[in-house]
Amino acid sequence: MSSSNNAAAAAASPDPSRRREDVVGWLLALFPDLPLPPPPEATDEDLRAALATGRLLCALLRRLCPGALLDDASTDNVGRFRAAVERMGVAKFSASDLERGQMTAVVNCILALKDRFGSRGGDDHRNPGFLTRCDSEGGRKRVESKLQRMLTSPIMSGIPGVDKLTIATDFVMVFQLKQGGYADQLGGKYSDLLKSTSLDNAPTQSLLGVFNSILDESIERKNGQIPYRIACLLRKVILEIERRISTQAGHIRNQNNLIKAREEKYQSRIRVLEVLAGGVSGQTHEKEGMINLKTVKAEETQRIEDEESKKEDVARLLTDKENNDSIISELKKELEETKRLHEAHSQQLETKAAQVSKELEQRIEEVKLMLDDSTKRRIELEELSETRIQFWKKKEVVIDQFVSLQVQNVQDLKLSSVSVRHEILNCQNKWSEELAGLGKSLKVVTNTAEKYHGALAENRKLFNEIQELKGNIRVYCRIRPFRPGEDDKSSSVEYIGDNGELVLSNPTKQGKEGGKNFTFNKVFGPITTQDAVFKDIQPLIRSVLDGYNVCIFAYGQTGSGKTYTMMGPEKATEKEWGVNYRALNDLFNISHDRRDTITYELGVQMIEIYNEQIRDLLGSGGVQKKLGIQNTIQPNGLAVPDATMCPVTSTSHVIELMQTGHDNRAMSATALNERSSRSHSVVTIHVRGQDLKTGNTLRGALHLVDLAGSERVDRSAVTGDRLKEAQHINKSLAALGDVIFSLSQKNAHVPYRNSKLTQVLQTSLGGHAKTLMFVQVNPDVSSYTETLSTLKFAERVSGVELGVARSNKEGKEGKDVKELMDQLSLLKDTISKKDEEIDRLQLLNSSTRLKPTRQADSVLKHSSSSPGITSLGKGTSVGSGAASDLDNFSDTSDRQSEAGSMLSVDPEISGLADVDSDGRTRAVNRVQKLTLPKAGQSSSLRPKPRDPAPAATGVRKSSTSQATPLARNNSTLKRGP
Numbered sequence: 001m002s003s004s005n006n007a008a009a010a011a012a013s014p015d016p017s018r019r020r021e022d023v024v025g026w027l028l029a030l031f032p033d034l035p036l037p038p039p040p041e042a043t044d045e046d047l048r049a050a051l052a053t054g055r056l057l058c059a060l061l062r063r064l065c066p067g068a069l070l071d072d073a074s075t076d077n078v079g080r081f082r083a084a085v086e087r088m089g090v091a092k093f094s095a096s097d098l099e100r101g102q103m104t105a106v107v108n109c110i111l112a113l114k115d116r117f118g119s120r121g122g123d124d125h126r127n128p129g130f131l132t133r134c135d136s137e138g139g140r141k142r143v144e145s146k147l148q149r150m151l152t153s154p155i156m157s158g159i160p161g162v163d164k165l166t167i168a169t170d171f172v173m174v175f176q177l178k179q180g181g182y183a184d185q186l187g188g189k190y191s192d193l194l195k196s197t198s199l200d201n202a203p204t205q206s207l208l209g210v211f212n213s214i215l216d217e218s219i220e221r222k223n224g225q226i227p228y229r230i231a232c233l234l235r236k237v238i239l240e241i242e243r244r245i246s247t248q249a250g251h252i253r254n255q256n257n258l259i260k261a262r263e264e265k266y267q268s269r270i271r272v273l274e275v276l277a278g279g280v281s282g283q284t285h286e287k288e289g290m291i292n293l294k295t296v297k298a299e300e301t302q303r304i305e306d307e308e309s310k311k312e313d314v315a316r317l318l319t320d321k322e323n324n325d326s327i328i329s330e331l332k333k334e335l336e337e338t339k340r341l342h343e344a345h346s347q348q349l350e351t352k353a354a355q356v357s358k359e360l361e362q363r364i365e366e367v368k369l370m371l372d373d374s375t376k377r378r379i380e381l382e383e384l385s386e387t388r389i390q391f392w393k394k395k396e397v398v399i400d401q402f403v404s405l406q407v408q409n410v411q412d413l414k415l416s417s418v419s420v421r422h423e424i425l426n427c428q429n430k431w432s433e434e435l436a437g438l439g440k441s442l443k444v445v446t447n448t449a450e451k452y453h454g455a456l457a458e459n460r461k462l463f464n465e466i467q468e469l470k471g472n473i474r475v476y477c478r479i480r481p482f483r484p485g486e487d488d489k490s491s492s493v494e495y496i497g498d499n500g501e502l503v504l505s506n507p508t509k510q511g512k513e514g515g516k517n518f519t520f521n522k523v524f525g526p527i528t529t530q531d532a533v534f535k536d537i538q539p540l541i542r543s544v545l546d547g548y549n550v551c552i553f554a555y556g557q558t559g560s561g562k563t564y565t566m567m568g569p570e571k572a573t574e575k576e577w578g579v580n581y582r583a584l585n586d587l588f589n590i591s592h593d594r595r596d597t598i599t600y601e602l603g604v605q606m607i608e609i610y611n612e613q614i615r616d617l618l619g620s621g622g623v624q625k626k627l628g629i630q631n632t633i634q635p636n637g638l639a640v641p642d643a644t645m646c647p648v649t650s651t652s653h654v655i656e657l658m659q660t661g662h663d664n665r666a667m668s669a670t671a672l673n674e675r676s677s678r679s680h681s682v683v684t685i686h687v688r689g690q691d692l693k694t695g696n697t698l699r700g701a702l703h704l705v706d707l708a709g710s711e712r713v714d715r716s717a718v719t720g721d722r723l724k725e726a727q728h729i730n731k732s733l734a735a736l737g738d739v740i741f742s743l744s745q746k747n748a749h750v751p752y753r754n755s756k757l758t759q760v761l762q763t764s765l766g767g768h769a770k771t772l773m774f775v776q777v778n779p780d781v782s783s784y785t786e787t788l789s790t791l792k793f794a795e796r797v798s799g800v801e802l803g804v805a806r807s808n809k810e811g812k813e814g815k816d817v818k819e820l821m822d823q824l825s826l827l828k829d830t831i832s833k834k835d836e837e838i839d840r841l842q843l844l845n846s847s848t849r850l851k852p853t854r855q856a857d858s859v860l861k862h863s864s865s866s867p868g869i870t871s872l873g874k875g876t877s878v879g880s881g882a883a884s885d886l887d888n889f890s891d892t893s894d895r896q897s898e899a900g901s902m903l904s905v906d907p908e909i910s911g912l913a914d915v916d917s918d919g920r921t922r923a924v925n926r927v928q929k930l931t932l933p934k935a936g937q938s939s940s941l942r943p944k945p946r947d948p949a950p951a952a953t954g955v956r957k958s959s960t961s962q963a964t965p966l967a968r969n970n971s972t973l974k975r976g977p
């Protein structure tokens with residue numbers, strides 16, 4: 001009791017020497033042969049020397065708890081001991097604690113074993129220390145009885161080598177607690193026990209003991225009721241016990257088998273030895289030797305086993321070493337690889353670092369330079385800003401001065417503006433007064449201007465009326481454009497004016513000398529359209545519907561555009577229609593429009609004059625039929641009554657008619673123009689109208705004449721038939737010229753009968769018809785000569801006065817009035833002529849000393865100098881023409897001519913008109929020569945048909961009625977060819 005108390009006190013003591021003494025004492029008690037000094041003398045080193053091999057420790061454990069040590073060949077005795085202690089849940093120590101330093105941890109471990117198994121190692125198997133922990137005697141007895149029951153239970157008794165008393169030690173605490181403060185603490189402890197792993201390490205006997213105790217306690221205290229947690233613990237304990245029992249059962253079976261085998265071996269050996277012993281009886285010493293030998297053998301066997309186990313250990317260690325070597329070599333390889341990679345990487349990094357450092361150095365250099373630059377700039381800027389500041393400061397001063405000056409000025413200006421405003425107001429008042437005055441004056445001016453414009457319009461109207469009254473032949477000049485293939489760079493037409501002016505330039509002469517001026521009623525340039533041309537002549541054409549006779553003819557050399565103007569080009573579109581189409585269409589449309597007031601009948605004849613033969617272009621029998629001319633004026637006004645007369649009924653009919661006529665027109669080729677028509681084409685539109693109100697009738701005729709080409713024969717280079725054609729053409733054109741100039745000279749005899757052309761046009765050329773001539777001009781310089789003679793002819797024609805146009809209206813009384821009027825005008829003419837003649841005679845008498853000249857010849861030659869006449873060379877004079885064509889002379893024209901002759905019956909007077917008659921004419925011409933302007937004034941001889949000056953008209957008028965015969969003659973000469 002006292003020793004146990006001492007042990008407990010030593011275990012609890014913090015003094016290490018005391019604890020060591022306790023351990024040494026206990027070990028010596030268990031193993032008296034131990035080479036250890038007694039407790040107070042034993043040092044840590046003594047204890048270390050005793051325990052260093054671990055044999056003592058293993059022996060101690062085998063003694064205390066025989067199954068605790070496992071046969072693990074891989075470790076030494078110390079290791080095995082430590083592992084067993086650890087499994088048992090006792091505080092262990094490290095291997096180094098046993099090798100050096102203080103032995104405290106080792107001592108603690110042994111003391112813990114002593115605590116747990118202290119009584120086992122001693123003589124007393126019933127551990128008094130264990131029992132003394134019970135508080136009461138009853139309790140202790142109960143525990144003892146319980147442990148007794150437990151240990152004597154069939155399970156425990158079936159386990160060989162189990163120290164029954166030590167099993168229960170682990171759970172003493174539990175039990176104690178149960179005895180002591182069960183009610184307060186047992187639940188918590190059980191919970192801890194459930195969670196902990198101490199059950200796994202607890203000896204089975206302890207587990208069983210605890211199990212039984214708990215059961216008993218429960219039976220006693222709780223009347224058979226077991227708490228849930230306790231039940232769980234019990235189940236766990238039972239499971240553990242069952243597992244162990246089954247493990248140990250298997251173990252025991254194996255051991256039994258082993259023991260049986262050994263026993264059998266030993267038995268057989270014993271039998272052998274007994275046999276040997278029977279043979280060598282009495283040899284007790286030998287027996288003892290045998291026993292010793294057996295022992296030695298057993299030890300030898302043990303040694304061999306140990307060696308084998310060591311060899312196995314070595315082999316295992318070698319295998320481990322090989323494994324480790326291979327691992328080490330792999331690791332080395334990996335290390336090598338890693339090293340290589342690392343080196344490569346570090347090399348890369350180094351190169352990169354070198355580059356970067358280089359770049360950085362460069363950058364640093366650049367930055368340095370920039371820094372230098374910026375420093376310089378900063379200094380410059382500073383200097384600049386300094387100078388600027390200075391400058392601005394000066395400027396500020398100046399501006400301040402200027403502002404103050406300006407303020408002063410503004411104040412001055414304000415003052416002056418007030419005065420100026422006053423002035424302006426005054427001026428405004430003044431101006432408004434003046435403006436009011438000006439407005440009044442302007443009104444006056446406007447009125448005057450209006451009046452002036454009115455007067456101008458009146459003038460224009462009067463001029464036109466005068467022109468109409470005068471009955472001048474209108475002459476329109478048309479210049480055709482250049483044709484493909486012609487040299488359009490140089491043109492013989494130099495200038496085209498708005499007022500009918502035209503300048504023809506001579507290609508052989510330069511400057512002013514080369515230019516020749518002409519003036520006509522109108523000049524159409526090359527770009528003038530067919531429509532524009534027609535618009536200009538439209539009123540003239542429409543007058544046919546009012547009973548006028550109108551004649552429009554186109555004159556010009558071959559290829560100058562006559563057919564184009566009159567008909568239009570081949571296969572003409574409506575836009576390209578010539579005058580013929582448009583005139584006929586226009587007349588038809590207007591007649592249609594007027595049908596409510598006047599009913600018109602329109603009829604068309606189309607003939608051509610070819611080689612002085614008339615052909616019908618609209619006839620059904622073709623153009624072969626030759627037609628005669630009716631020289632007497634028919635009641636229906638038809639000159640060629642046999643020519644087919646086609647009534648016009650529609651616009652399409654108009655087109656059809658014109659196309660038929662065009663197709664039938666004789667065409668033949670010449671050297672100048674392959675399409676040149678070698679005939680005169682005459683389209684005559686006869687109009688008969690009846691006024692539905694008055695019943696009056698009117699007749700009008702429109703002759704549209706496309707003359708044959710007027711070129712010179714020599715230029716045409718033709719012979720034979722072509723020459724004959726040309727001669728006929730030129731002859732007829734000359735006859736036309738003669739008629740025109742005869743009319744212009746107001747000759748009593750007009751040679752209409754010199755050609756078929758003049759006979760056909762008789763009613764529209766003389767008398768009171770309106771006549772218009774298109775002079776066609778070819779601008780090509782090669783045609784200059786032809787163009788010049790054409791224009792000269794046209795110029796003379798433009799000066800011809802045919803007399804006042806009159807409408808052919810027939811009324812009930814109209815007819816008598818007309819006749820009376822005709823007679824009146826004729827009488828007036830005769831009287832005026834007589835007056836003129838008397839004046840002339842008086843003049844002649846007064847100038848008898850003047851010698852007669854042949855000036856008159858030139859006048860007549862001049863008058864008949866049409867291109868046709870000049871070209872033919874021989875010329876057909878007016879006089880001769882009149883004589884040669886007596887057979888063709890119409891009665892009417894004869895009558896008219898004769899009327900003229902009868903009225904101027906004085907042979908002297910009539911002879912004045914004849915160039916070859918007597919010397920009086922020559923005398924007249926001599927006078928004319930005297931009154932002619934000088935050479936430099938030749939341009940004044942040119943006709944001025946468009947002279948609009950009212951004053952001039954007045955003069956003309958007075959000259960007609962009051963001027964002297966000389967003046968009148970001068971006027972005629974000026975206008976004559």
Ligand SMILES: Nc1ncnc2c1ncn2[C@@H]1O[C@H](COP(=O)(O)OP(=O)(O)OP(=O)(O)O)[C@@H](O)[C@H]1O
Pocket residue numbers: 479480481483526556557558559560561562563564565569570673675676677678707708709710776
């Ligand atoms: N104003 C114009 N615009 C366009 N072409 C024109 C014009 N005048 C004439 N021409 C063309 O010039 C050529 C000759 O014209 P056109 O046949 O009318 O001449 P002409 O004087 O009638 O000839 P001829 O005397 O031989 O009959 C034609 O090809 C015609 O189309």
